[in-house]
Amino acid sequence: MIVDRIVTWARMKSPWIVHFNSGACNACDIEVLAALTPRYDVERFGILLKGSPRHADVLVCSGPVTLQQKERLKTIYEQMSEPKFVLAVGTCASSAGVFNGCYGVCGGVDTVLPVSAYIPGCPARPEAIIDGVVKLLKSLKK
Amino acid sequence: MGKFVIPVGPQHPALEEPESFSLMLEGERVAAANVTLGYNHRGIEKACESRTYIQDIYLLERICGICSHAHSTCYVQTVEDVAGLEVPKRALYIRSLIGELERVHSHLLWLGIAGHEIGFESLFMYSWKDREVVMDILELLTGNRVNYGMNTVGGVRRDITPEQAQDVLKALVILEEKTKYYIQLANEEVTLIDRLQGVGRLSKEDVLKYGATGPVMRAAGVSRDIRKDDPYAAYGELDFEVITDTHADVLGRTVVRVKELMESYKMIRQILKQMPDGPITVRAPKKIPAGEAVSRYEAPRGEDIHYLRSDGTDKPDRVKVRAPTLANLAAISNMLEGGYLADVPIVIAAIDPCFSCTDRAIKVVNASGGESMFDWEGLRRYSIDWYRKQGIDMKGTKLSRGED
Ligand code: SF4
Numbered sequence: 001m002i003v004d005r006i007v008t009w010a011r012m013k014s015p016w017i018v019h020f021n022s023g024a025c026n027a028c029d030i031e032v033l034a035a036l037t038p039r040y041d042v043e044r045f046g047i048l049l050k051g052s053p054r055h056a057d058v059l060v061c062s063g064p065v066t067l068q069q070k071e072r073l074k075t076i077y078e079q080m081s082e083p084k085f086v087l088a089v090g091t092c093a094s095s096a097g098v099f100n101g102c103y104g105v106c107g108g109v110d111t112v113l114p115v116s117a118y119i120p121g122c123p124a125r126p127e128a129i130i131d132g133v134v135k136l137l138k139s140l141k142k
Numbered sequence: 143m144g145k146f147v148i149p150v151g152p153q154h155p156a157l158e159e160p161e162s163f164s165l166m167l168e169g170e171r172v173a174a175a176n177v178t179l180g181y182n183h184r185g186i187e188k189a190c191e192s193r194t195y196i197q198d199i200y201l202l203e204r205i206c207g208i209c210s211h212a213h214s215t216c217y218v219q220t221v222e223d224v225a226g227l228e229v230p231k232r233a234l235y236i237r238s239l240i241g242e243l244e245r246v247h248s249h250l251l252w253l254g255i256a257g258h259e260i261g262f263e264s265l266f267m268y269s270w271k272d273r274e275v276v277m278d279i280l281e282l283l284t285g286n287r288v289n290y291g292m293n294t295v296g297g298v299r300r301d302i303t304p305e306q307a308q309d310v311l312k313a314l315v316i317l318e319e320k321t322k323y324y325i326q327l328a329n330e331e332v333t334l335i336d337r338l339q340g341v342g343r344l345s346k347e348d349v350l351k352y353g354a355t356g357p358v359m360r361a362a363g364v365s366r367d368i369r370k371d372d373p374y375a376a377y378g379e380l381d382f383e384v385i386t387d388t389h390a391d392v393l394g395r396t397v398v399r400v401k402e403l404m405e406s407y408k409m410i411r412q413i414l415k416q417m418p419d420g421p422i423t424v425r426a427p428k429k430i431p432a433g434e435a436v437s438r439y440e441a442p443r444g445e446d447i448h449y450l451r452s453d454g455t456d457k458p459d460r461v462k463v464r465a466p467t468l469a470n471l472a473a474i475s476n477m478l479e480g481g482y483l484a485d486v487p488i489v490i491a492a493i494d495p496c497f498s499c500t501d502r503a504i505k506v507v508n509a510s511g512g513e514s515m516f517d518w519e520g521l522r523r524y525s526i527d528w529y530r531k532q533g534i535d536m537k538g539t540k541l542s543r544g545e546d
Binding site: 026030031098123 | 184186188200201204208254271274287289
């Protein structure tokens with residue numbers, strides 16, 4: 001379908017992301033933010049950080065999911081419109097990392113939501129985050 | 143006048159816990175403010191008890207991804223205290239070096255966030271661009287941009303080579319140059335001063351009453367700094383000043399932070415010059431004898447306190463952490479009350495609660511039961527527009543940096 005092709009093209013050229021901290025130590029969040037600043041400047045790829053999940057295509061999650069944030073994470077995900085993707089940034093988001101076994105933590109993001117791509121690193125470097133988003137977009141094309 | 147209650151948060155990561163604020167409004171004014179904590183509670187202290195002393199370093203380092211070195215240093219100091227270890231001088235100097243570099247990165251980060259909250263986007267971009275200079279240095283010295291993993295019980299894990307020291311000095315020249323601009327900005331830029339002066343006031347008496355710490359405290363004229371008052375690492379041998387200010391408001395906090403940058407550069411220079419040769423670790427026992435210790439550390443945000451109780455095994459019996467933001471949060475209601483709703487974002491940001499700007503759903507519930515939705519971004523925009531109507535527009539700033 002031609003319409004689908006146009007939509008996919010548009011999505012690939014300007015994926016909007018929303019960032020959610022589900023219990024991170026902040027370092028990953030800061031690296032996501034750093035990716036927006038002049039050194040990395042993801043906006044040149046059309047990637048835009050949005051404040052609201054309703055506007056976003058990609059949910060960028062950092063940190064292990066704490067019990068308190070679990071329901072909130074689900075709510076945010078449900079508010080996003082289809083098709084939507086989840087990106088787990090950092091070791092914590094991928095597998096709970098060092099926080100594995102803490103009583104307030106229920107695990108990595110994939111214990112709550114379906115994750116499309118994992119970006120390891122503690123914290124994941126801005127370059128790695130950009131690379132992750134680009135790889136995710138490439139996989140959309142297929 | 144209608145009264146509104148606005149819950150702000152909880153998606154607002156500060157150290158262990160993102161906070162959630164509930165604001166009672168009377169017209170434009172904040173009549174009361176409450177803080178709820180615990181959304182980011184992971185159970186780190188408990189987890190420490192089931193891991194060894196060495197494993198705990200890396201866990202505690204990840205309490206906060208901005209002052210990670212602060213937490214790990216503070217923790218290893220307690221262990222070394224109980225075990226009676228004599229840490230080599232060189233290791234102490236390296237700890238201070240990383241500590242100061244961390245302060246530089248943290249303060250630059252804060253400056254950017256503060257700029258963002260008041261609608262001064264160029265400041266955000268400038269300071270984060272400069273921050274990359276210090277991030278490069280940290281990566282060069284430690285191998286990671288954040289969560290450096292430098293500390294171990296009994297010393298540090300990596301030595302500093304003379305070449306690395308040269309690179310640090312080169313970076314300092316750049317940073318100093320840029321920081322002069324920020325100092326000028328905080329002292330002379332009329333729009334910035336208009337926007338920040340008198341906002342989020344916390345008097346000297348209140349600072350002492352609520353136990354606020356760090357730049358919030360020093361901005362109210364209280365000259366207290368653990369590096370001076372209870373020196374740890376190499377600070378006892380360094381010559382520096384404790385920066386204070388008398389504004390006691392957000393402007394004062396800004397001035398204190400930018401001036402502290404200069405002091406940090408000064409200290410880094412001294413550290414590199416005075417650093418003695420020698421080993422960087424002493425052998426530490428696996429099992430730590432029974433005992434207890436408290437250690438204090440001047441983190442970028444204020445006083446960080448770690449407590450340790452050991453029972454002779456290879457795992458601690460109890461670890462307790464009091465992060466600086468917790469101390470400052472006690473005073474935040476006081477800072478917000480009586481102020482305008484438009485000031486809320488910058489006042490919260492000004493205590494530097496490890497602010498990462500993510501989506502925080504804010505719900506406006508009015509007294510008659512109707513609801514409207516705001517997110518953090520919406521509140522920030524509201525604040526910027528509100529001030530624009532008062533004639534304070536950060537777009538009108540005259541002081542520009544020329545280059546870039
Ligand atoms: S992966 Fe590391 S840096 Fe990222 S949130 Fe977890 S502990 Fe922090």
